Amino acid sequence: MESGNVLITGIETLFNWARLSSLWQMGFGLACCAIEMMAASASHFDMMRFGVIPRPSPRQSDIMIISGTVTLKMASRVKILYEQMPDPKYIISMGSCSNCGGPYWEHGYHVLKGVDRVIPVDVYVPGCPPRPEALLEGLMKLQEKVRTQSLSRA
Amino acid sequence: MSMDQQAIQTRLQTAFGDQIGEWHEMKTSAYATKYGSYLDVKNVDYLRDICLFLRDEADLKFDNLMLLSTVDNGDKTLSATYHMESTTHRHVFALKVTVSVDHARVPSVTGVWTSANWHEREGWDMMGIEFVGHPDLRRILLDEDYPGHPLRKDFKVPDFYHGMKVPY
Numbered sequence: 491m492e493s494g495n496v497l498i499t500g501i502e503t504l505f506n507w508a509r510l511s512s513l514w515q516m517g518f519g520l521a522c523c524a525i526e527m528m529a530a531s532a533s534h535f536d537m538m539r540f541g542v543i544p545r546p547s548p549r550q551s552d553i554m555i556i557s558g559t560v561t562l563k564m565a566s567r568v569k570i571l572y573e574q575m576p577d578p579k580y581i582i583s584m585g586s587c588s589n590c591g592g593p594y595w596e597h598g599y600h601v602l603k604g605v606d607r608v609i610p611v612d613v614y615v616p617g618c619p620p621r622p623e624a625l626l627e628g629l630m631k632l633q634e635k636v637r638t639q640s641l642s643r644a
Numbered sequence: 645m646s647m648d649q650q651a652i653q654t655r656l657q658t659a660f661g662d663q664i665g666e667w668h669e670m671k672t673s674a675y676a677t678k679y680g681s682y683l684d685v686k687n688v689d690y691l692r693d694i695c696l697f698l699r700d701e702a703d704l705k706f707d708n709l710m711l712l713s714t715v716d717n718g719d720k721t722l723s724a725t726y727h728m729e730s731t732t733h734r735h736v737f738a739l740k741v742t743v744s745v746d747h748a749r750v751p752s753v754t755g756v757w758t759s760a761n762w763h764e765r766e767g768w769d770m771m772g773i774e775f776v777g778h779p780d781l782r783r784i785l786l787d788e789d790y791p792g793h794p795l796r797k798d799f800k801v802p803d804f805y806h807g808m809k810v811p812y
Contacts, residue, residue: 562787562806565806565808591812595812599794600790602810603812607809
């Protein structure tokens, strides 16, 4: 190395930094929250500055943003998509519908009352729909969570 | 030339006589009178013939089925309402048929207006009206194995669906 620099760090810190800086997102939306998610991806809010790149396949994704109403018909598909993602994988539940059923909590014969009934959720973003700022806040909360992960502890 | 709804109704009564029921006029506004009034079809079996008549007669020419909706009346009867318009004569008309919950069978009008296809599938999915003669009567929104028809008044949400708890 002619002009190589040396960086001394812990392996966990390095791994976590790499992971939280490149949380590739699965490119899929379920309902109106997806419009806000797309707005967050667009130039005004520019989610890509956090390293969030939409991927067309669950095999290449690190996070899945459940952006909208999870119907009973979609719930099994969401579960399959989650299982197809490689570890480590994270879930952001975006909006009231995927948090707890939202406006469909009582008469929603077709709605799953919270996506956490089928897959584990890391961050819940409240709102109906949440503004892009709120989604970015949720994303930063997730980054904080990834930053404190350990390789030896689950 | 455009016909008013009274004239259309008279036309149907002369052609089909007793198979036609009463005329219900909604009078709250001009808009409601135009789109909210309907003619009861007494004999459900004649529905397809009446629809063909409305579509094919030169002075009627109802070539567009605007809406096919279904209602649970809450007294053990289900209704289907047919809103139609003529794009050549610029007039509108509505028919309504009522059947009992235990024998919810209505002839399909998909052969008359192709646009009725998905409307009838929705009527089957949500209200459980069987449209006899429909070429492909599957559920349109819910899963094929969903228990029951959710817009019926006596529908109860299942406790579990595919192992997922449904009530809040």
